[in-house]
């Protein structure tokens with residue numbers, strides 16, 4: 664049996680996109696940097712965890728895009744532990760209330776919102792990242808690995824999004840070139856490949872992001 668039908672995309676450009684992925688460490692931040700640079704939009708990571716071990720995604724995107732401060736909104740919540748937001752918050756005595764989170768005004772459109780981990784990451788015991796995506800009402804860009812294992816992970820993620828009537832703008836593959844996988848995902852996943860990010864020989868630099876941003880379709884052309 665095939666996946667349940669996708670939801671239609673908005674007719675006019677929405678306020679922004681939600682960048683999610685099939686996993687943590689899959690390349691959402693690198694991809695968000697490429698999109699923010701390409702569209703000169705506003706980047707927002709509402710739930711940041713793991714600050715005990717990393718600088719956080721907002722400074723990373725700022726460094727990789729070289730855009731001024733006005734293109735970045737601070738996280739709504741930032742926690743030290745490298746865990747899902749629900750667990751990281753509890754360690755600091757915070758119970759999240761994601762149902763109260765509203766989409767902020769973006770000083771520069773569009774708004775590029777980055778999740779934490781994948782779709783089923785808990786924000787509370789009763790709310791997952793995918794529930795927040797549904798509530799915020801932005802279409803999704805799904806970041807996936809390009810190589811072996813992606814078919815299962817990507818189709819599972821798409822099925823979960825379609826079941827909740829969340830529109831999907833497309834997917835972005837990250838890793839070694841694998842056109843066969845992208846074609847299979849487009850056909851069975853009923854969505855489109857928006858871009859491929861190759862494995863870089865060294866940690867991503869602003870120059871790499873600029874080069875890749877130049878290949879991204881304009882924001883207006885997508886709607």
Ligand SMILES: Nc1ncnc2c1ncn2[C@@H]1O[C@H](COP(=O)(O)OP(=O)(O)OP(=O)(O)O)[C@@H](O)[C@H]1O
Nearest residue numbers: 687688689690691692693779780860861862863867
């Ligand atoms: N194409 C690539 N080439 C080289 N390094 C990459 C590539 N994609 C991602 N990386 C590196 O892999 C690591 C994880 O990527 P990234 O931070 O973008 O993942 P993420 O999906 O945003 O994770 P999180 O769930 O923590 O937000 C980073 O150190 C990043 O620089």
Ligand SMILES: C[C@H](N)[C@H](N)CCCCCC(=O)O
Nearest residue numbers: 687712713745746747779780
């Ligand atoms: C700390 C890390 N870099 C992420 N931001 C949080 C990822 C949570 C993943 C939870 C899970 O799927 O098991």
Ligand SMILES: [Mg+2]
Nearest residue numbers: 691692720777
């Ligand atoms: Mg990230």
